[in-house]
Amino acid sequence: MFNLCIISSMDRQERIRNFCIIAHIDHGKSTLADRLIEKTGTVSKREMSDQLLDSMDIEKERGITIKLTPTRMFYNYKGEEYILNLIDTPGHVDFTYEVSRSLVACEGALLIVDASQGVEAQTLANTYLALDNNLEILPVINKIDLPSARPEEVKKEIEDVIGLPADDAPLISAKEGINIDQVLMQIIEKIPHPKGSEQKPLKALIFDSFYDNFKGAISLVRIFDGEVKVGTKIKMMETGKTYEVTEVGVFTPSMKPVEVLQAGDVGYIAGSIKNVADTKVGDTITLAENGAKEPLPGYKSVQPVVFCGIFLADGSKFNDLKDALEKLKLNDASLVFSPEVSKALGYGFRCGFLGLLHMEIITERLEREFNLEIITTAPGVNYNVYKTNGDMVEVTNPANLPKPEEIERFEEPICKLHIYTPPEYVGSIMELCKEKRGEFIDMQYLDKMRVKMDYKMPLNEMIYDFFDALKSRTRGYASLDYEIAGYEPSDLIKLDILLNGEICDALSLIVHRDFAYQKGRSIVEKLKNVIPRQMFTIPIQASIGNKIIARETISALRKDVLAKCYGGDITRKRKLLEKQKEGKKRMRQIGSVELPSEAFMSILKIDYDN
Amino acid sequence: MITKTGIYVHIPFCESKCFYCNFVSGNYSDKIKEKYIQTLFNEIETIKDKRTIYSIFIGGGTPSVLNSRLIVNLLEKIRSNFNISKNAEITIECNPNSLNYQKLKAYKKAGINRISIGIQSLDDGVLKLIGRRHNKSRAIQAIKMAKDVGFNNINVDLLIGITKNKTIDGDVLFLKKLGVTHISAYMLILEKDTALFEKVKNGTVKLLSEDESIEQYNEYLKTLRKYGFKRYEISNFCLKGCECKHNINYWECGEYYGFGVSAHSYIDGVRYFNSNNILEYIENFNNKTYEKLTDKEKIEELLMLGLRMTKGVKLTSLNQLGYRILENKNALKMLSLNLIKTNTQRLYITYKNFGIENQIILKLI
Structure with missing residues (x-):
């Protein structure tokens, strides 16, 4: 890419366009990204799997993008060759800060709006973020192939609601590949090229990072000033730590080493960094000696806002849970956890997340990728x-x-x-x-x-x-x-849940006094439905301090096995018994009460619709 | 462990399939019946073990639908291959419709000393609902005939949990007066793939609710006790001395040979069973499934089966396999709660807690 200058007199940076895509969930961000990649021939058709940029299974299944994968594309336009760097962004409120850092790395953004659904809150929020960062925003109206498409109205909505001119917004169908050329054309014509200085000391913004087993923590960066190559001694301005660069490269979208990254480029830097916590999103990388005086603005340390306890359904594999969390942490600096002991659930961890979605993703990955059966306690916040x-x-x-x-x-x-x-x-x-x-x-x-x-x-x-x-x-x-x-x-109070007269610590909640009765009532009702009948009558109570505010009773099991059992039934019965025993293992014994894992989850979602 | 060996013979033939039945049984042609009996004889001949047999149980299906000559031949075959104890209990299962004096006399002559009649109910409505072909009067007649021919040990099966029964007391007393000595009273279990299951599912039949069934069961318990039918196993009740030896052998984890389609055997710690397809069995009765029990599985079975009996499971049997009840935390807890008890020889479930036998066993294993 660095011999492009030979072909024409255009400056290197004039050929670069750094942009991202803003879209509401389901409005087709990943699909458009795939089309752009396909159209520019970055990845051959054969290699295309749908929604290329979403790499994790969970992302693919839910159709949401959490982790960003940038992609460099080449595109010829009016006889000149351009480099287009697409920086994908997460589409969920939990990850607003990550989105803002990705936006800062760009000069422009494609704003995708669904031709039938119009502008949505998430789009709007991210669009404002982009406007705040002086990005050039190009509205793109997607899904025009749908019968319910109303592109003219949506154009007007964009103008009225966001205040952006949308007259010449491309009307496209990312799915059908309609008018993708127009999008590429507008990217080149309308988005400003980077205007950094190659002579100034290095200033690179980390907009994401991940852990690679061989190369260590990798920083995904946008170079604003200067250049970086193998052997450059770099410094993280937030942590003050210094490293020697072992590799720089670009994403195609797979990682491809290059000789140097210069002002205006988007790529990655590796430097035998052991921990992703040292490659903080939003931090500025500069030279270890004679570096930049001031970091790029906007760094924020990310704080978890949602907390929950994570325990194992089968209490024995504590170390497996620890290993799994540590492995996830390698790639996710925003995940925090510390050991916790619960009377009811044994040893586990109190974990902090950016939001509920983040929490769900982590718990789902623990179950899927590490094969752990976990119990999470009700999510809470930091009081x-x-x-x-x-x-x-x-x-x-x-x-x-x-x-x-x-x-x-x-x-x-x-x-x-x-x-x-x-x-x-x-x-x-x-x-x-x-x-x-x-x-x-x-x-x-x-x-x-x-x-x-x-x-x-x-x-x-x-x-x-x-x-x-x-x-x-x-x-x-x-x-x-x-x-x-x-x-x-x-005015908050602690709401306890008692099973058979004993407080189950894993079910306690902090609630507002005015809502304590209502919550206590609905939790005991929920629990009544999920706890199976057992050998004894089990009272379920909700209490504030010593005062019982709600009560339900699970009546004892009576008919269990009153059927006959002779020679031919024995094997089958024993196998059934073994299966039941296996099921019991997954029950948590709280005093004399057996609680299925679902009990802990069921109280999370109290139905207010009734 | 000294165990007594029993023999079970499965006769899978019935006049028709009852709505609740998921056993291997049905109506087959005479040709298949003949072939089946021949295969049965061949299978019995393969066993060269000369151990003493203490009980024989000819069950089904409905063994009484067969020509009594075949039953006589069957017993002859067994006698020629095994050493049958003089006091062996020999039972045949019958249904009221297929019984007659001629058959009963033949059974008696062949050495059968216990008759088990599937009357299920004395309510014609119930009988119709569950697809039985007989009615109340036919059931009574069958018991009377057996008694006339000289059978002094007569079992009847009763099904509980179908519809309300306001004449439990009268029914039990009446059965006792007819000469019934043993009653198997069991809760209807709605098995998948039965006609009744479908009927309940699509709403054409409504059975008693769980709580109503329990109530009915408890009333049976009370009434049976009142008339001297002692509960000796979860679903089995009898007058003094009339316990079914053959079934007790199952619950004590004794050994048994099973002959016929789907029949299970348990010999030398190995359980094996035949195909449950009649045609496959006829083609190759040697095609059996084997399962060698581990000590852990043996313990599970000792508890699962032994605790079905009111007298409970022998502590020495458990000890021999390394299971010590007093080292089990759950057992100690349940002992303290009086759910289970021990005497010098046995561990047993206290009377009113039979309904939760399964939960108790799960805690023990």
Whole structure:
């Protein structure tokens, strides 16, 4: 790529376009990326597997992109050869910070809007992020092949809602490969080329990182100034650590070593770095000696906001769980975990995540990739608990709360919600937000089709099942974005669940006082449905302190085996017994009560629809 | 462990299939019946073991649908190959429709000393619902005939949990007066792939709920005890001294030979069983499935089967396999809760906890 300059007098950087794609889930981001790759001949047809850039199975199955894989493409346009660097972005609120770093690495963005569904909250949130970063935004209207497509209206929506001119937005079908050329043309003509200085000291932005078994932690970078090659001594400006570069390269989309990365390029840097925690997303890489004085702006250390306990259904493989978490951590610096002991569940870990989706992905990977059967406790947030002696403790596990008499007050994390919905659902959304302790801030009619509602809500309420409830009450039409907005005082209490008179620590929750009765009631009802009848009558109770606020009873098992059993039945019966025994192993013994794994999950989702 | 050996012979023929039945049974042509009996004889001949046999059970299916001459020949065949104890218990299963004086007399002459009649119910509505061909009066007649011919050990099968029964007390007393000495009262288990399962599924038949069945079962328990039918196993009740030796042998993990389609044998710690396809059995009765039990499996079976009996399982048998009850935490807990008890020789489930036998065993194994 570096001999391109010979062909014409164009500057090297003038031939580069760095761009990303902004889209709502399902609006076709990955499909368009695949088409672009195909069209530019970056990957031969034979190598194309659908949605090339989403590498993890889970991403493919859910059709969402979590991890970003950048791709370098060559494209000839009007007799000149261009390099197009596509930086894919995650499409979920949990990963807003990662998205923002990816945006910073680009000069432009394709904004994909579904021709029938129009602009959605997530798109809007990321578009604003892109605008904040001065990106050139090119609207692209996708899925025009669908009968329900209404491209003209959607164009108008883009202009009205986002304020972007959309007149000459390409009307495409990524799936059918229609008008992909127009997209490529606009990328070259409209997105500015990088304007860094090759002479200045190296400044490279890390917009992602991952762990490679042979090369160590790899930084995915956009070079803003200077250059980097094998042997360059580099410094991470946030951590201050220095390394010698062992490899630089680009993504095709597979990793391909090159001689040098220069201002304007997108690629990767390896340097025998042992830990992805040392290649922090948002950090700036410069030279170890005579490096840049100031890092690139915008670095933020990523804090987990959702916490839960992870335990094994079969308590014996604690070390396997530890190894698995450590392996996942290699590639995911935002995952944090520390050992935890539960009376009910034994040894496990308290884990912190960027959000619920992140949590689900990690737990799913633990089960699938490491074959572990795990139990997760109800997700919670980090509370600030002020004690009467003036101390403040941070609590993520209800079991670690100080005694009630030692607690002076609580503070809980608050988030700001932005909900976009067709007007007819405004009423039911308001009702839902009220149930979730939401505080109304503002409402705006964006146009006849769309209302934007802003709410303040405790993060704890948001993470349970708010998104699902929102979707179900608006028949999928509403979309949601949120940001963390600090801590606020709150009247919280600990809700305990007692099984056969004993507190089950893994089922305890921190809840708002006004909702304690309702929650206690629905949890005991849920548990009644998932706990099988056993040898004894089992009372299930919810309590606050010593006060029982709800109770259900599981009556004892009576008919179990009153059938006959003679010679021909014995083998079959024994095998059945062995199978039941195996099932029992997966039950957790809490005092004299056997609890199936689902019990811990069932309390996560309390149905508010009834 | 000294065990007594039994013989089970399976006769898979019936006049028709009852709605709840998932046994290997059915209505076959005379030609197949003949071939089957011949195969049965061939299979019996292959066993050269001369150990003493303490019980024979001819079950089915409905053995009484066969010509009684075949039953007589069958017993002759067994006697010529095995050493049958003088006091051996020899049982044949019959249904009320196929019994007559001639057959009963032949059975008696051949040495059969126990008759088991599948009357299932004394309610014509119930009998119809579950696809039995006989009715109440026919059932009574069958018992009377057996008694007339001189059978002093008569079992009847009763099915529980179908529809409400307001005459339990009268039924049991009546059966006792007719000369019934043993009652197998078992809960209907709705097995998949049976006609009844389909009927319940599509709503044409409504059975008692679990709680109603339990209630009915408990009423049977009470009534049977009242009339002297002692419960000696989960589903088996008898007058003093009339326990079924053959079945006790199963529950004590004794040894047995099984002959015929789908029949199971348990000899020298190996369980093996025949194909459950009649034609395949006829073609090659030697095509058997073998399973050598590990000590762990033997312990499981000792507990699973032994605890079905009110007297329980022998502690020495468990000890011999290395299972010590007092070293089992769950056992100690259940002992303290009076779910199970021990005496000097046996571990047993306390009377009112039979309904949760399965849960107790799961805790013990």
